[in-house]
Amino acid sequence: MxxxxxxxxxxxxxxxQLPGIGKRTALRLVLHLLRQPKTQTEHLVMALGTLRNEIKFCQNCHSISDVNICDICSNPNRVRDMICIVEDIRDVMAIESTGQYRGLYHVLGGKISPMDGIGPQNLNISSLIEKVKSGEVKELIFALSATMEGDTTNFYIYKQLEGVEIKTSTIARGIGVNDELEYADEITLGRSIVNRIPFENALKNS
Amino acid sequence: MxxxxxxxxxxxxxxxQLPGIGKRTALRLVLHLLRQPKTQTEHLVMALGTLRNEIKFCQNCHSISDVNICDICSNPNRVRDMICIVEDIRDVMAIESTGQYRGLYHVLGGKISPMDGIGPQNLNISSLIEKVKSGEVKELIFALSATMEGDTTNFYIYKQLEGVEIKTSTIARGIGVNDELEYADEITLGRSIVNRIPFENALKNS
Incomplete structure (x- = not known):
């Protein structure tokens, strides 16, 4: 070009340089900005610049926050001895939007992925282990995506906690509510049969 | 969210606010910037800000340029009495990359589109008419996209030039080189039959 x-x-x-944006798309976006009033570009530039310079991460859960301790961690109504391990803030937002979880989070900031050069030392794992070993946590919920990297990360953390008495769980995998069985992939369908739940429990949750 | x-x-x-970027994609892009070194955001912000503040449009053809008269318009080797009418700089870049055109351009900055509130007065049409009426142009090539808006714009300009003696043409529409006939749409295929060219001419061009 x-x-x-x-x-x-x-x-x-x-x-x-942004992910998923090729040269042609980038040109389209930039030409769009040129056609719009100058203020639109100024607002975008200002918002990105300010975010990058002033962003903070919660000192407790490592989620993105405007203050040192995020709203969730500082909320006295949250269950403080239950921690849900997630990859990034998008997962926090997704789980929060369900309104079904009242515990705290721990944001790892990624998954162990040797192919991308991401090892345990690049993630917020040691602070999690410390937190658990200090005895303030009763239950850990693993909520990483069910990929090779997610499973590796789960297993790494699990091994680090050997000998520590703590309840661990992982979010349920299965057929989505309202999904048709015939369109589900075999692995998901298989897991949902192996991990079937008593009918009475399902009745209670629905 | x-x-x-x-x-x-x-x-x-x-x-x-950028076209084709929804809230989820925007979040993905912004989180990507947060994971990258600060310099990447600084470069992006700087490049967009500088572009929007310092951008110039060629006083002759209205294409984007860093100087008052763009490289194409100021090139003494270009044919100066042939003007190709295009929508925006992307079309200039596309035609330039063919290496087949040696004339000048006139960038309209859009197409007439009453639905979007874009009338002739919002486009660089009057300067084109003036240029043609001053007698310095021998041939006009219409190279807008063959949509309702493109055709409307072509026709509007054409009507404005009634009584002016000038050669006008439009870029050829037809089956793409290397394209299979069976996959072509009927309108394109139909046009390519109606506007068929003598075999000897095709031989010369290939």
């Missing part, structure tokens, strides 16, 4: 303007070329290049 | 951080919420909101 040849550009008649170095300014345009630079903006498109930087935009195309 | 509920955010634990106002800074994050603001950044996601501004990002989701």
């Amino acid at each position: 040849e550009f008649s303007s170095k300014l345009l070329e630079k903006a498109v290049y930087e935009m195309s | 509920e955010f634990s951080s106002k800074l994050l919420e603001k950044a996601v909101y501004e990002m989701s």
Whole structure:
């Protein structure tokens, strides 16, 4: 792609560094900004710049927060001895939107992935282990995605906690509510049969 | 979507104002920036800000340019009495990349679209008419997309030039080189039969 303007070329290049944004999409986005009032670009630039400079991570759960201890961790109504381990803040937001969880979170910031050069030392794992070993946690819920990396990370944490007396669980995998059986993949369907639950329990939850 | 951080919420909101970027994608992009070194965000913010503040449009063809007259318009080797009418700079880049056109361009900045509130007065049409009426142009090539809006815009310009002696043409529509006939849509295939060209001409061009 040849550009008649170095300014345009630079903006498109930087935009195309974002994941899933190719050169053509980047050009489309940048040209859109040029067609809009100047204020739109100023607001975008300001919001991104401020976020990157002033962002804080909760000192307790490592989730993104504007203050040192996030709203969830500082909420006295949350169950403090139950911790749900998630990958990033999107998972926190997803679980919070269900309204079904009243415990705290621990955000790892990723999953162990040797292929991408991400080891346990790059994640917020040691602080989790410390927290658990200090005895303030009764139940750990593993809520990482059920991929190779997620399972590896779960297992690594599980091994680190050998000898510690704590209840551990993992979120249920199965056929989505309202999903048709015929469209489910075999592994999910298989797991949902192996991990079937008593009918009375299902009645209670519905 | 509920955010634990106002800074994050603001950044996601501004990002989701870009076309084709929903809230979820915006969150993914912003979280990506947070995981990357600070310099990446700084470069992006700087490039967009500088572009929006310092961008110029060529005074002759209205294409994006870093100087008052763009490289194409100021190139003495270009054919100066042939003008290709295009919608935006992406079309200029596409035609330039073919290496088949040696004339100048005129960038309209859009197409007439009453549905979007875009009339002739919002586009660079009057300067084109003036240019043509001044007698410095021998051939006009219409290269807008073959949509309702493109055709409307073409026709509007064409009517404005009634009585002016000038050669006008439109880029050829037909089956793409290397495309299979069976996959072509009927309208394109129909046009390519109606507008068939002498075999000898096709031989010369290939």
